[in-house]
Amino acid sequence: MNQNTQEKVFEVDFAKYGDAIFRFCMVKVSNVELAEDMTQEAFMRYWEYLRSGKTIDNPRALLYTMSNNLAKDWYKKKKADSLDDKFALGYDPIEKSVGAEMLAQHQEVVDALQHLEEKDREVMVMRFVEGLEPKDIAAFLNESANVISVRLNRAIKRLQTVLHL
Amino acid sequence: MNSDTKTTEYVTKLKDLKLSESSRSRIQENLLAYATFHSVRDDVYSRSIGVVPMTTSLFSFKFAYMPFIILLAVMIGGGTSLAAQAAVPGDFLYPVKTGVNENIRGALAISADSEAKLQANLLEERIEEAQKLQAEGRLTDANSKTVAANILTQTTAANVAAAESSTQTGIETKARIDLALQSFLATPNLNSTLATEISTSLFTTDLTAGLYDINAYREDMTNRTVALAEVIAKHSAKIEASVKSDLSVKLDTAAKLTAEAYTQAEVDARATLDKAAILVGEVESKLSTLGQVQIDTNTGIITDIDFSIDPMIIDRGDGNGTSSATGTGASVNIDTNLNGSLDSDMIDATSSTSARSGVNLGL
Numbered sequence: 001m002n003q004n005t006q007e008k009v010f011e012v013d014f015a016k017y018g019d020a021i022f023r024f025c026m027v028k029v030s031n032v033e034l035a036e037d038m039t040q041e042a043f044m045r046y047w048e049y050l051r052s053g054k055t056i057d058n059p060r061a062l063l064y065t066m067s068n069n070l071a072k073d074w075y076k077k078k079k080a081d082s083l084d085d086k087f088a089l090g091y092d093p094i095e096k097s098v099g100a101e102m103l104a105q106h107q108e109v110v111d112a113l114q115h116l117e118e119k120d121r122e123v124m125v126m127r128f129v130e131g132l133e134p135k136d137i138a139a140f141l142n143e144s145a146n147v148i149s150v151r152l153n154r155a156i157k158r159l160q161t162v163l164h165l
Numbered sequence: 166m167n168s169d170t171k172t173t174e175y176v177t178k179l180k181d182l183k184l185s186e187s188s189r190s191r192i193q194e195n196l197l198a199y200a201t202f203h204s205v206r207d208d209v210y211s212r213s214i215g216v217v218p219m220t221t222s223l224f225s226f227k228f229a230y231m232p233f234i235i236l237l238a239v240m241i242g243g244g245t246s247l248a249a250q251a252a253v254p255g256d257f258l259y260p261v262k263t264g265v266n267e268n269i270r271g272a273l274a275i276s277a278d279s280e281a282k283l284q285a286n287l288l289e290e291r292i293e294e295a296q297k298l299q300a301e302g303r304l305t306d307a308n309s310k311t312v313a314a315n316i317l318t319q320t321t322a323a324n325v326a327a328a329e330s331s332t333q334t335g336i337e338t339k340a341r342i343d344l345a346l347q348s349f350l351a352t353p354n355l356n357s358t359l360a361t362e363i364s365t366s367l368f369t370t371d372l373t374a375g376l377y378d379i380n381a382y383r384e385d386m387t388n389r390t391v392a393l394a395e396v397i398a399k400h401s402a403k404i405e406a407s408v409k410s411d412l413s414v415k416l417d418t419a420a421k422l423t424a425e426a427y428t429q430a431e432v433d434a435r436a437t438l439d440k441a442a443i444l445v446g447e448v449e450s451k452l453s454t455l456g457q458v459q460i461d462t463n464t465g466i467i468t469d470i471d472f473s474i475d476p477m478i479i480d481r482g483d484g485n486g487t488s489s490a491t492g493t494g495a496s497v498n499i500d501t502n503l504n505g506s507l508d509s510d511m512i513d514a515t516s517s518t519s520a521r522s523g524v525n526l527g528l
Contacts, residue, residue, distance in 0.1 A: 002205060003200075003201075007197065007201070010197075014192075018184055018193075019183040019184055023180075027179070032188075036188050039192060040195055040196060043196050044196065047196065047199060048203070050205075051204070053205070105178055106178065106182040109178050109182075110182075128173045128174075129177060129179045129182075159175070159176070160168050160172050163171075163172065
């Protein structure tokens with residue numbers, strides 16, 4: 001286990017999973033800068049694993065778990081920020097502050113997804129964007145495959161309503 | 166189902182959502198920097214900046230070792246001067262001995278008497294050092310000058326201290342100094358350079374202090390007494406019984422006085438030796454009237470008598486008869502130069518005594 005080989009692994013994994021993690025974060029927070037920061041933070045935590053020499057069977061799963069935890073922290077913090085003030089200023093729960101580099105199309109989808117429950121959002125992305133099977137998603141999120149399937153169905157119905165399909 | 170498909174397809178559009186190139190390279194750079202800084206733990210030496218260990222050897226210092234460290238410090242600290250105490254000139258620690266230890270002892274010797282004792286001790290130490298060097302075969306011509314200088318310097322210091330101390334201590338100290346130097350010069354196979362250095366210096370510089378004087382006086386008297394006793398014993402048949410008994414009594418008395426002088430301090434010893442010298446002088450004088458005396462040219466001691474040759478005593482009784490009492494030939498030759506002025510003075514005195522004694526006893 002040496003620094004150079006671990007750095008190589010780290011670099012390759014970022015190239016492989018960086019975008020997926022970014023998307024995942026994007027759907028969670030719908031803010032490009034924030035999603036980027038979260039992606040970076042998730043990979044930093046991932047490096048701590050690589051560095052400590054722990055065996056990583058499924059890097060992707062680990063990265064999702066880390067991102068998910070970061071998102072949870074972010075939500076907690078967001079809630080802690082006085083919601084009252086924000087509602088008083090005409091707070092819109094759907095974040096509009098996506099970056100300019102993001103295509104309008106993507107922005108629309110992300111915005112649409114904000115109408116879903118947070119947990120539904122993440123399974124939607126993992127299933128239909130990343131193409132993961134429900135049992136894999138279940139493993140990443142530490143849920144049963146059945147729960148994931150239920151969430152997916154519910155999310156699709158909900159999104160259909162939002163999109164007036 | 167159609168709407169479901171549409172819905173999922175809608176979401177699938179996000180597949181094209183990616184990190185922008187600028188963000189990607191920025192994040193990648195940050196991550197690699199982070200990885201470099203927080204280097205792999207098993208390989209702490211591969212990167213310089215991440216290598217800072219939690220503890221260094223300095224900070225991992227265990228207080229459990231403290232007693233050992235203190236002990237070590239004490240051993241080193243106190244041990245140096247202890248070890249130095251055994252040092253001789255030329256040793257690494259010798260300057261510690263003379264420069265530190267002895268100055269401390271000097272500072273502790275407050276009274277004039279303790280100072281005198283200390284200086285005498287130090288002289289004895291200087292002499293012991295020289296003897297140690299001699300015994301170890303480390304006494305060379307080169308270092309013997311230094312050793313001699315050490316001894317002479319200390320002798321001077323000791324004499325000064327003795328002069329400043331109380332009468333009793335002064336006498337004792339002087340006696341110790343004399344004895345130490347005397348025994349030192351009597352060391353077997355003493356390095357000749359050292360011996361010469363010491364004896365000549367003592368002779369020229371310490372004669373006024375009476376240092377060499379008294380010892381030489383004692384030794385001289387002893388030698389003369391012994392030599393005369395031998396001469397008399399050798400020729401006892403040729404000497405009249407009455408004269409012989411008279412001479413023997415005088416010699417015995419002289420021998421006792423001389424022996425006594427060895428136990429006395431200088432002033433008393435000198436007086437005692439003077440008495441012995443008179444008696445010995447009378448014996449020598451008497452002998453010189455009996456025959457031709459042979460005198461050791463080095464010591465001025467009568468070693469034999471030739472009864473077959475009549476002594477020819479000139480200037481009898483004038484008190485300056487030594488040089489004139491040479492008889493018929495060169496067989497009587499008193500060397501007055503070898504042992505310097507002291508010895509010639511002594512011989513003069515002795516000779517004048519013997520000349521006078523000759524007048525008294527010989528007729």
